[in-house]
Amino acid sequence: DTYKVVEYDTVEGVGSKTGLTAQQIVTINADKIKSLNQVLQVGMELNVTYFNSPINVVVTREQRTKEIVYPPSTQYVNDPTLREGLRRVVVAEKNGSKDVVYRETYINGVLVKGEQISSVVTVQPVREVVHVGTKVIPGIGSGNFRWPVDSPRITCGWYCYSGHQAIDIASRYNRFGNIYAADRGVVVQNGYHYISGYYVIIDHQNGLRTYYGHMASRGYYPVGVAVEKGEIIGRIGLTGYTTGPHVHFEIHVNRVKVNPCRYMGC
Ligand SMILES: [Zn+2]
The missing domain is CATH 2.20.230.10 (Resuscitation-promoting factor rpfb.)
Known part of the structure; x- marks a missing residue:
């Protein structure tokens, strides 16, 4: 049941009209009435059904x-x-x-x-x-390669033409710049071929070999010399068949050529 407040009603007055105590009126109308002596607004609807009161458990x-x-x-x-x-x-x-x-x-x-x-x-x-x-064991590679030139730019990728099992890497800012050993290893070939020009092969003694072609001149180190990763082994050139200065770079895994991008992250 509800009760509509009229003029001059008090909490206690509403209680006595509806058979409840003033405290019961406050308890079951806790959302509207905060104290026993609160002034009630005329027209306010109050809950006066004590046992149906919405008490929170x-x-x-x-x-x-x-x-x-x-x-x-x-x-x-x-x-x-x-x-x-x-x-x-x-x-x-x-x-x-x-x-x-x-x-x-x-x-x-x-x-x-x-x-x-x-x-x-x-x-x-x-x-x-x-x-x-x-x-560190001199001559044995870490398995991680660095780029063989500064500011590398790939000018011809893996199979960019039939049979090209390498990537061609030019140096963006130093076209005839250094060629670096991509990892520690031992020079196992330092030669010349009419297509590849001057070339070097480094055996990293961990199953991996790297090949550097079209060098400007013979590689700086003879066969059998251990080189550090990043050591300068020659210079970018135009020897052999090439249309511009770049390193023809191969990676061999157990003597099989694989895409160098697998290792270089290109
Ligand atoms: Zn090439």
Whole structure:
């Protein structure tokens, strides 16, 4: 039932007219009446049915859960006994676990709030540890290649014409500039061919070889000499059949030519 407030009504007055106490009127009209002596607006509709009152039922309870504890990110440790370019996982990552207690508050059966009141780690997480090899063996490559020229620009890609199992790399700003060893290795050929011109082959002694053609002149190092990655082995030129200065660059995997872009990221 509802009651419409008329002039001069008080909370207590409405109560006595409807058989309720003033406090009951306040309780069941909590959205409109904040205190016993509040002035009531004429025309205001009040709930006067005490047992149908919209009282909120508030329940709190504790909820225990298990949650995952994640380890910090991988720790990398240099290992001078491990070959450069190799990585080894020495401690495997494992998630931990914690028991967490939340205090949940339900109003009329609806979860409205959850506060964490405790958290106890029961299983510590294990951080991954990876050893990074730093041991350098002269003449043995790291497996990572650098570009053989400065400011490289590919002028003819893998199979840009039939049978071209290489990429042609020009130097954008220094057309007759240096040619660098793409990785550490040992010079295994330093020769001349009527198509390739002066060329050098470096064996990186890890299954990979690189080939540098159309050099300006004979390569700087004779066969058998170990070269560092980035060492200057010659100069870009026009020897052999070529329409412009560039390095004809090949990568061989176990003596098979593969697309150098696989390694160079081009
Ligand atoms: Zn070429």
